[in-house]
Amino acid sequence: MEIERLETFSKRNVSFVRVHTSDGDVGLGQIAPYNADISAQVFHRQVTPHALGRNPLEIGALVDDVVEAEYKFPWSYVCRALAGLDTALWDLRGKRQGEPVVSLLGGTPTSHAAYGSSMQREIEPADEAERLARLHDERGYDAFKIRIGSWDSKGDDEDQWPGRTEELVPTVREAIGDDVELFVDANSAYTPERAIEVGEEILAPNDVVHYEEPCPYWELEWTAEVTETLEDVPVTGGEQDTDLAQWRRMVEMNAVDVVQPDVCYVGGIERTLRVAKLAADAGLPCVPHSANHSMVTVFTLHLLGAIDNAGPYFEFSIEDHWAEGLLEPELVVEDGEVEVPIGPGWGVEVDPDWFDTAEYAVSEAD
Ligand SMILES: [Mg+2]
Structure with missing residues (x-):
């Protein structure tokens, strides 16, 4: 199983991330709030290239690899964007196992x-x-x-x-x-x-x-x-x-x-x-x-x-x-x-109308 597709749905303050795997699993996460639309650009430029094609269950290794690969762009925006990947992967893992992240x-x-x-x-x-x-x-x-x-x-x-x-x-x-x-x-x-x-x-x-x-x-x-x-x-x-x-x-x-x-x-x-x-x-x-x-x-x-x-x-x-x-x-x-919301993963869903009016971007594995 590998990470096949990473989508963002962005407005100025909020950007959600959806991860899709080759097995058809899906996870929902969020980039840090405020200037989230800018962080979403960072996400597709500086985070997704290190994550696509990788095992979605190896969250710790993935997170470390992004920070190390982007060491000339320390902290702030890279970490804000990285939160979107990390939290989407935790949701995915929870949904696969039928358990809340906690x-x-x-x-x-x-x-x-x-x-x-x-x-x-x-x-x-x-x-x-x-x-x-x-x-x-x-x-x-x-x-x-x-x-x-x-x-x-x-x-x-x-x-x-x-x-x-x-x-x-x-x-x-x-x-x-x-x-x-x-x-x-x-x-x-x-x-x-x-x-x-x-x-x-x-x-x-x-x-x-x-x-x-x-x-x-x-x-x-x-x-x-x-x-x-x-x-x-x-x-x-x-x-x-x-x-x-x-x-x-x-x-x-x-x-x-x-x-x-x-x-x-x-x-x-x-x-x-x-x-x-x-x-x-x-x-x-x-x-x-x-x-x-x-x-x-x-x-x-x-x-x-x-x-x-x-x-x-x-x-x-x-x-x-x-x-x-x-x-x-x-x-x-x-x-x-x-x-604590108790559904699988984070236990919450985002209002579908919000997604419909957000700016969409996608990165996919070759
Ligand atoms: Mg304070």
Whole structure:
């Protein structure tokens, strides 16, 4: 059996991959969201030539061969495209065996607690507090993540909304009560000095248990300094990191307390499992980045069901989004939890109307 045909169905934000084998088996995967139409071009130019004609069940070897062959084009777009191949092959394997991917990975289908992830900084603190308290009551979320600092700071400490972080964190804490976990994300905003100050003066007194990307993520030494200094506030990060050697360095230098690979950015399930293993060997929990709706959340749920160092919560965006109605069944939060889809493979299908209106491209074996 070999990989015979690889198709993409693309729009600007989303691109799905369908793999077909010489045996007539089919698998469905997804390239990383955002500029996905560009990643689809990379997929056909730089990923499919290394995959066509190969054994679809040798996922690890295939993934490594693509990265090695494209070593002059490291990370980002090649890994984003590679995620489409990897996730389509896992679906194919699951459908062949009649099992969900989580079972192939050695786990069991179950539900996972979601943390409600806010994507907004423009929102007023009182309005953010009100909607999180309402979601806690209505959907049962027991954890939320809010955005602190400034989008455009990136280590210069300039704050687009001076005083917002100082007001937001205690306002939300008071509204959601002491029994709900509070996470924050600084999106690379601060210098180490300011990150530590924010941690000690604002986050620790409000029992924040997850301080994401406090410093520009590429300044690993800065993040490590914050992690070492803050004793009461765990530092988390890694969503942008796609180089496994960089991941090894991050873990070895104790840059973060919790690792957050993104299944699609890093290049698929196989490579995410390797990051999770690096973390597990160092005693660190893994809470993948899964802020983007679409199949990323599905991939992440299957993965979390199968790794021993899965963190207690799974990231689930609380914003209205462009993936509404895209998947069947849709993931929903009930009593604060999301069920892993249990059909064979990923257990979800894409709305056929979406495929009909997407840009189509195909690579085939000679
Ligand atoms: Mg983040």
